[in-house]
Amino acid sequence: MDKLVSIEAAAALVPDGCTLAIGGLSMNASPMAFVRELARQNKRDLTLVAIVNGMAVDWLVAAGCVSRVVSGLISFEGMGLAPHFRHAVETGSVTLDEYSEYLLIARLRAAATHVPFIPTKAGLGTDVLGLHPDTTRLEHDPVSGEAYVACTPLPVDIAVVHAHAADVLGNVRVEPKLIWMDNEIVNAAATTIVTVEEIVPHESFVAEPQRTTWPRFIVDHLAEAPWGAYPTSCFPRYTHDKEFFGAYTQAARQPESFAAFWRERVTGPATHRDFLQANGGDETLARLRRKEA
Amino acid sequence: MKMAGRYSIDELMVVTLARQFDDSTCAFNGAVSFIPVCAYLLARKTHAPGLVWAASSIAIDADPHCLGESTLSDAIWDGAAMLSNSPFDFWAFAQGMHYNTFAFRGAQIDRHGNVNNTVIGPYDKPKVRLPGGGGMADLGCMIPRIYLWSTTHNPRIFVETLDFRSGIGWGDGGDDRERLGLPGGPRLCVTNLCVMDFHPTTKAMRLKSLHPGVSLAEVTAATGFELVLPDGPVPVTAEPGAEELRILREEVDPTAMRLREFG
Numbered sequence: 088m089d090k091l092v093s094i095e096a097a098a099a100l101v102p103d104g105c106t107l108a109i110g111g112l113s114m115n116a117s118p119m120a121f122v123r124e125l126a127r128q129n130k131r132d133l134t135l136v137a138i139v140n141g142m143a144v145d146w147l148v149a150a151g152c153v154s155r156v157v158s159g160l161i162s163f164e165g166m167g168l169a170p171h172f173r174h175a176v177e178t179g180s181v182t183l184d185e186y187s188e189y190l191l192i193a194r195l196r197a198a199a200t201h202v203p204f205i206p207t208k209a210g211l212g213t214d215v216l217g218l219h220p221d222t223t224r225l226e227h228d229p230v231s232g233e234a235y236v237a238c239t240p241l242p243v244d245i246a247v248v249h250a251h252a253a254d255v256l257g258n259v260r261v262e263p264k265l266i267w268m269d270n271e272i273v274n275a276a277a278t279t280i281v282t283v284e285e286i287v288p289h290e291s292f293v294a295e296p297q298r299t300t301w302p303r304f305i306v307d308h309l310a311e312a313p314w315g316a317y318p319t320s321c322f323p324r325y326t327h328d329k330e331f332f333g334a335y336t337q338a339a340r341q342p343e344s345f346a347a348f349w350r351e352r353v354t355g356p357a358t359h360r361d362f363l364q365a366n367g368g369d370e371t372l373a374r375l376r377r378k379e380a
Numbered sequence: 381m382k383m384a385g386r387y388s389i390d391e392l393m394v395v396t397l398a399r400q401f402d403d404s405t406c407a408f409n410g411a412v413s414f415i416p417v418c419a420y421l422l423a424r425k426t427h428a429p430g431l432v433w434a435a436s437s438i439a440i441d442a443d444p445h446c447l448g449e450s451t452l453s454d455a456i457w458d459g460a461a462m463l464s465n466s467p468f469d470f471w472a473f474a475q476g477m478h479y480n481t482f483a484f485r486g487a488q489i490d491r492h493g494n495v496n497n498t499v500i501g502p503y504d505k506p507k508v509r510l511p512g513g514g515g516m517a518d519l520g521c522m523i524p525r526i527y528l529w530s531t532t533h534n535p536r537i538f539v540e541t542l543d544f545r546s547g548i549g550w551g552d553g554g555d556d557r558e559r560l561g562l563p564g565g566p567r568l569c570v571t572n573l574c575v576m577d578f579h580p581t582t583k584a585m586r587l588k589s590l591h592p593g594v595s596l597a598e599v600t601a602a603t604g605f606e607l608v609l610p611d612g613p614v615p616v617t618a619e620p621g622a623e624e625l626r627i628l629r630e631e632v633d634p635t636a637m638r639l640r641e642f643g
Contacts, residue, residue: 113411113452139514162511164411164450165640169511176509183509185498187517187546189471208475209518211560212548213494218503233561264465265438322454329449377454 098124108136108272110248118249120312126150145169170339193238199274204237246276257306395620403430407481408437414638416483447637483527493549493566516547524564533571535604550583
């Protein structure tokens with residue numbers, strides 16, 4: 088019944104060639120400790136499903152783990168484009184299946200609910216539909232004649248998300264209740280891995296069951312990773328590290344400087360704790376901790 | 381960034397956009413959206429106290445004391461009355477047209493207000509791989525009041541033909557949106573040179589006003605398609621008031637994050 092494994096063992100559950108959906112949104116709450124470990128374990132030929140993402144996808148592309156990305160948007164937002172992702176798509180070493188956010192959500196919901204398609208008006212009149220006419224089909228309602236897009240199921244092998252707390256049974260709590268689009272990938276996935284800021288006693292869930300986000304039968308494997316979303320945020324505990332995003336982008340301008348940065352500040356450190364230490368340790372964490380948290 | 385006189389172009393753009401909004405505006409924002417975020421906050425702090433703005437599409441009625449370097453981060457959520465659970469609440473509010481206002485920009489914009497944020501060049505062999513349309517293809521179909529903005533009005537952005545249509549504006553023009561069963565459409569496009577609206581029947585972009593000091597020749601040279609001109613002389617964009625400028629500078633965006641949108 089105990090689902091707790093180490094972050095290394097959790098990452099080892101991902102086989103090469105796997106379709107892996109990564110949680111979080113933009114600068115927020117991606118399972119970065121897990122993603123770092125995937126890069127360290129040299130995974131290959133992954134298909135990433137990441138609805139709106141940046142750093143997690145860029146790390147895995149930089150590490151050569153990825154052959155395909157299914158996404159609505161990949162960037163560092165106000166801090167620019169994701170450099171390795173951009174280069175890999177421009178040179179053709181990674182294939183990008185671009186969808187819009189809601190078309191992806193609809194495809195994940197079709198997978199989650201075992202129906203042939205979910206209809207939506209999203210995407211009508213855009214070139215996005217033409218990229219994949221088999222999975223986002225333009226159709227007309229036989230009764231009203233109204234146009235809609237039929238979004239077919241998007242199967243996901245493994246979903247990995249980061250949350251605030253869990254008991255060892257796999258009951259998971261996200262605080263306050265900002266689960267981004269993580270529910271969509273968790274519901275669609277055959278296997279769900281959750282990394283959490285802390286493991287708490289089961290009694291804590293029984294005392295306040297209304298705060299539980301996912302029940303234990305939804306969660307297959309758990310790993311404890313304090314500051315496990317760093318350098319993305321984990322609201323309301325800590326914000327994203329804009330210094331890291333800036334330094335990463337700066338280093339990526341030259342292969343030599345990036346190789347050093349990558350080794351020293353990303354994949355080199357042996358443990359997640361060492362990784363935090365390599366990025367400024369307590370001083371950095373104090374700067375990122377939100378005051379009200 | 382300074383123009384001659386008491387305000388700069390970013391301030392003129394924010395104030396012009398803010399004046400479009402009223403108490404019925406129910407808005408949210410996406411990535412790198414400093415100009416509309418400033419405009420929503422400015423409108424709420426001046427003439428539209430009932431305006432709703434969901435910061436990052438999540439933090440409803442947020443009232444941040446300043447803006448951060450990302451418009452999709454917790455830096456701008458302080459003071460919110462609700463942090464909405466995005467997949468359920470957000471898409472329900474958007475598809476239900478409770479959210480009625482959205483502003484987007486693009487690496488390319490065409491005469492009908494369609495936008496590209498996907499690729500420059502062919503999709504399979506892109507010259508530049510852009511961030512991606514994100515929610516553009518969704519929200520362009522769902523939200524009735526669409527506003528466009530661009531801080532760099534030039535022929536590379538305002539193009540005859542998009543390399544990729546990531547989000548729909550007025551589609552192919554005319555009644556295209558109506559035929560697709562989509563509500564409303566783009567109302568206005570505010571740039572660093574001028575304000576444009578759309579011709580009521582063809583839905584082609586039409587010059588509405590020139591910013592002070594900008595000539596018609598400058599705007600037509602900076603636009604890669606033939607811009608519809610208004611009947612009669614072209615008006616000059618109304619200037620910001622002193623109180624609007626004070627509130628924008630001191631209360632809305634005291635650290636001037638909006639300048640991040642200017643190269």
